[in-house]
């Protein structure tokens with residue numbers, strides 16, 4: 036849209052929380068937003084602080100209205116909102132000069148229509164953040180691209196000033212109408228397209244839902260069939276269960292009767308069986324008792340026989356002992372008698388019995404002691420020497436081999452040659468058969484034992 040050189044262009048500026056200009060809209064774009072064709076998605080759910088500005092062809096701000104704009108969650112302006120922005124601007128109070136004389140301004144504290152003041156706000160004018168200067172800069176930058184025609188100078192064609200003004204206004208009005216019509220046509224076209232799209236989507240949705248419903252019905256039918264089959268199977272199973280239960284009950288009854296019958300039978304059988312067992316036990320006891328007694332008797336008899344036999348044997352042994360003693364006596368008598376006869380004859384003939392025993396000079400043995408001598412010559416000789424047979428035996432050993440018989444530490448005999456003792460009466464065991472060395476050692480150890 037191109038404005039005439041003497042016309043004022045309109046725009047709306049949005050401020051953020053820090054008071055900076057964050058958004059700029061051409062008035063026609065703002066009207067589209069107000070009519071609900073375009074949403075302010077970046078400003079949804081807030082009350083935006085805005086400034087309506089009228090700007091001349093020198094890009095100077097001439098009129099201002101600071102107003103609040105309520106925006107809902109969808110980014111649309113609330114339907115109830117509506118302010119006569121151009122009227123408020125035209126009737127605004129004179130304020131500071133922003134480059135082309137004093138600006139006409141409407142805000143909360145300077146509102147020409149008092150009942151509308153609550154819809155307005157006061158701009159910050161501090162040196163750090165002067166919103167008027169910010170608006171002046173934004174207008175000068177012209178980032179929304181406002182366009183004005185060049186002022187025509189036709190000195191040749193002199194037209195009256197009133198006529199020229201009228202023509203200009205007529206032209207402006209016509210152009211604005213054309214622009215509005217063009218905008219409305221485009222919006223209508225856009226709306227038509229959107230409606231068509233919505234209709235297409237609806238029909239698509241209906242088609243899909245129809246297909247889905249058909250699928251669902253088919254599936255539902257199949258499930259119903261399955262359910263029916265299952266129900267039939269269930270009914271059949273229930274019937275079978277009922278039959279089986281009845282069968283089971285009758286079987287249980289029968290079983291109970293049979294059990295009762297057999298219980299009775301067992302009781303009867305148990306009674307007669309106990310009698311049989313009693314009889315059997317008695318007969319077995321009698322049999323075992325008879326067998327035991329018989330065996331006992333046999334054993335008693337055998338024992339008596341053995342005792343008799345033993346007695347007889349003892350008697351026999353006594354007799355045999357007596358016989359043996361008698362026979363021994365007889366033998367000795369016989370020996371004595373015959374020996375005496377022989378010896379008497381020997382003595383009569385002038386011979387005598389002499390024995391040679393070690394330790395004794397010629398030992399004559401009288402006839403009556405001959406038996407004793409013959410029984411044990413060494414014991415006899417010991418008696419003749421006047422020593423005990425044990426001492427005589429020890430001496431005899433020494434006499435035959437005169438060596439030291441002391442046992443050394445390593446359990447061997449000393450074996451040292453010593454002097455022979457000729458007479459058994461002079462012999463002392465452990466002393467006479469020891470060498471002088473062993474004797475001294477023995478004496479030492481005895482002394483040691485005594486002292487300890």
Ligand SMILES: [Zn+2]
Nearest residue numbers: 439449470473
């Ligand atoms: Zn020795």
